Amino acid sequence: MKKAAFLLFMTFSFCGAAFAADISVSASVNSNVISLDDQLELSLAVSGGGTNLPDMQLPPLPNFTSHSAGRSQNISIVNGRMSSSVNFRYILAPRAPGKFTIPPIVLEYEGNRYKTEPIEVEVLARGKAPQSSRPEQVTAPGGQENKELFITATVDKNTAYVNEQVTYTLRFYQAVRLLSNPQYSPPSFAGAWTEDLSSGNYSTTVNGRQYAVSEVKTLLFPMRAGKLSIGSASLKCRAETSGGSDPFSDDFFNNFFSGGGKTVVLQSEPLSVNVIALPAAGNNAAGTGAVGSYTMAATLDRNSARVNDAVTLTVTVSGTGNIKTLPAPVLPDWPDFRKYETVSSVNTDKAGETLKGSATFKTVLVPQTPGRKTIAPVSFSFFDTAAKKYRTVATAPLALEVSPGVAAGEPAQAGKARQEDASNGITVVTRDIRYLKPITDWQGAGGYVYSKPWFIALNGLPLLLLIAAFGYTRRQARLSGDVAFARRTIASKTARKYLKQAKSLLGASAPLEFYGALSRALLEYIAHKTNVSPDGLTLAALDGLLSARGIPQEDRQQIHKLLEECDFVRFAPAKI
Template identity: 20%
Template sequence: MYKTILTFIILLFNLSFSAQELKLKISPNPAKVGENILLQYSVNDKATDFIVPEISGLEIISGPNASSQSSYSYINGKTQISITTTYSLYLRAYDKGIYKISSAYASVNGKKIKSNSATIKVNHTQNKTNKTNKTNKTNKTNKTNKDLFVDVELSKRKIILGEPLLVEFKLYNRFSMLENLFAKSLPKFNGFWVEEIPSDNQRKIEEINNKVYEVYTIAKYTLTPQKSGNLTIEPLEIICQYFFNQRVVKSLKKEVIVTNPENMPKNYSGLVGDMKIEAEISNDTIKANEAVNYSLTITGTGNIVLLTWDDILTLFPNDFEVIQSEIDDNKIFKGGMVRSIKKFDYILIPKYKGKYSIPPSSIIVYNSKEKSYKTNKSSEKNLIVLEGDNTSGIQSKNYEKEINYISDNTKLKKSIKYSSENLSFSNEIKRLKYFNDLHILSINIFYFILLLPILIIIIIKIYAVFDNKLKSKNKSNKMQKIAQKRLINAKKCIKKKDFNGFFEEVEKSLWNYFAFKFKVDSSNLSKETIYKYFKQNNLNEEIQNRFIKLLNECEFARFSSTKSKNMKMEVILNQAKKIIIEVEKSLK
């Protein structure tokens, strides 16, 4: 009996070992081309010596990664321990097909166990090759024959002068273990106004001619042509760093055909897109010589980033002093490729009381889709101006009344009669004294009236001198405020650690300051123009060189390392403030 029980226990022990199984779980299955596939082998015991299965046609991108999990339970006062060991592998397929996975092996308590074999079905991705090839016909051969290349994607190949264009530089990679990217040479955009758009650099999967690529968007720009003709986008050259080596890859040149819009109207300034204009006034009733804010808001898409005061057709009453206050362009996105907002603020100061109507302001925009010009107008605004305090008009009327009153009282109403009956020396002396005082007063008033115009002329000239100085000072302060506003935005970028935004804000501030100060059209902005206008205004060569050097530093600093950017930001901000102040002083 004892032997029978012992035999039964040994048999159960052996069966428990034989029941150990290396279970396989595949996720997802079926999978898509380029998708990560997870293989998980698990056994309910402590396992060692895992042997990877034979996998042909699939790339192992990670693993095998071992992990174990233990759990404790109490049954009938006894502690039981449960251990699970898991081995994970990540695979990737670059071609459609059915792939076989052979058995994997592991050791449990000195015995070798194995998993079942399996198959993985891989289908095509949803990205269509035909669409990609149509978009990039010029690079079809390049994409088919290379495992690593940079492609340049344009939103359009033929555009109208002033029409924004989106350019994307994309890296296509089929090599594994890509670690980092470095710019060897940056593209050049001669003849374009350039705005860089931040790219996310997120990895995407794209299938081209049955080949799967990792795709990275490494650079994005909005380009606005400043001249017509065939304009060339120069190549971008980058260094791709892998685990063991590095490769250099270069994009191809791209040509953009830029044409002028036909039948341009007389007042057309070059706006292209779809925009509307709205007017707003801060108050509809004020007193004479008080200020009121008047703003024009342009909303839409197109080359709104290049919109200036001169592009807006405005007509204000002659009795208004008009000050161009500031431009708010903080809501311009992707260089105007998507809906953006730009705001122009004016300060209006009416001189006299009355009811005024501010006519609609307008912009002329060419719509490239409809191939037509549109004149968009704002609404008309009414302003009631009340009489101001202590106005000169009121003083002049009171003065005239006073003069008339004196002249009327100097006329004698009756003649003096000399007779012995009523002759009294004391009364006569009083009368003579009264008329003598009137005579003296009349002479003083005469000389006062005679000298009054000369006195007024002197006062006007003194006022004009001080007024010119005040206007000059206000104008200088206004120019510095416009430049300082840009630099304030740059200072905010420092706090946000937005390096690219900081250098872009400083560079824009310098260009806008130069364009406004020297009345240079945005289409003519270049470093040669800076030399030209600085020389015409007798600015010394040192200031010229420092101004251009600062622009160059902002342009190249965006592509330097993060540590280098952080160190430069405060220095460049101070240099920008200093160079603006020096230009102002030199022009006075």
């Protein structure tokens, strides 16, 4: 309990920090073409990583009559990261037909100046119906047009070659606040190599309704021909219950602190991709399995060496594709060299939603004969999906100057040795054989060596090492077989890791991540100590766990209060 009290003290010591967050502003309209009989809906949005977002005011618009249609706030949580936005809706009634420009709307906040892009609007004469021109609006899947929460899953291609990149995208649409972190269960990608991309957040309009969208992307590389089946993804969350046309008008405290809201489980539709086998033989490039677009280069770590010296050949394959599964290039037969095993390393980059990078292959070569040697080009073949054919790239030939080495057992020349001695300032006085004479009474200087304390201690060292090894082995065996013991062992270390993370966020303008790290430190510590999962651990269940283990009520109340304060800062809107 002393460790728990220490962690509690460390956690409370951070809770008074103040933060600031970068923001962005945007403006949008529900249509760029309306008639004089219609009204225009203008939305102003302020988004940022914090919860204390400023208000945005509409300037005078001489060509429109305007009035406010309400204010709403959205807080979204994806993978433990929170972002918030405040939306201001205005109804604009045009005064006359024509083409007008809604000027940039400026917001000054904490010494910085933000502004929206201008918006062009065309107002037609009365009685003229504008063509439908709602730009870039998403259509919700069947049966979900009026849903407050829904998810969609898509792939960027329905047909792909073996080992060709396919991008799977899951989007979570929310029009109400969440009262807890969503629990995402990805689908099954059996039969494909996967690489996760970073998630993203943005806002969009679906059937005239504003949604905050969280996007998760996964790169898939099918490993065999046939049908690649992608299962259903699921997402479980607890959201507030909307009580009117404005989904953000409910009282936050009533939902959050009274355990209100509703639990929603969302599932995406399963998908499939038709995977085509790579073209068969008829090209000597077939058979490597590499797919994408690549270049190749080779270098030697030196330009000259002696016979039997080790020289490192480095071959680098760079480009776009499944870098991690690239095979090592086949080295040609070099009769003048002895080759050793190739060692590889991979460096990947997922920027731009495409897997790219480089694979490096290092091979040690040992020249066997002297002379000027040429390292013949190394080639590498791959299937180019854009051109739908195999391509082969090759390195440039490399030159190596090999000089004769010193033969085994060959003595150094005496004249050369004498010359080196003279150059070092050593004068040879005489040369003769000096016999070694043993000391017959060497033990008289300090007694026999086996009677020395250090010798006795040294003999006991193997026994101590054996005892230590036995203890270490037993501990490792218990850690492997006793999950509860293993979790109790790492409880303090895990909590310190999150506290260190929170300390680093103290002045980094990241309040949500800061309080999330504090909450995680305490929950992870208690969960490890009690051998329960920290996910979905409610305050009531937590109090029951602590009470069952004899934790005093005063300590339980402190823990309860701390977690409530952290959740309040993380989930509460900037203004109620």
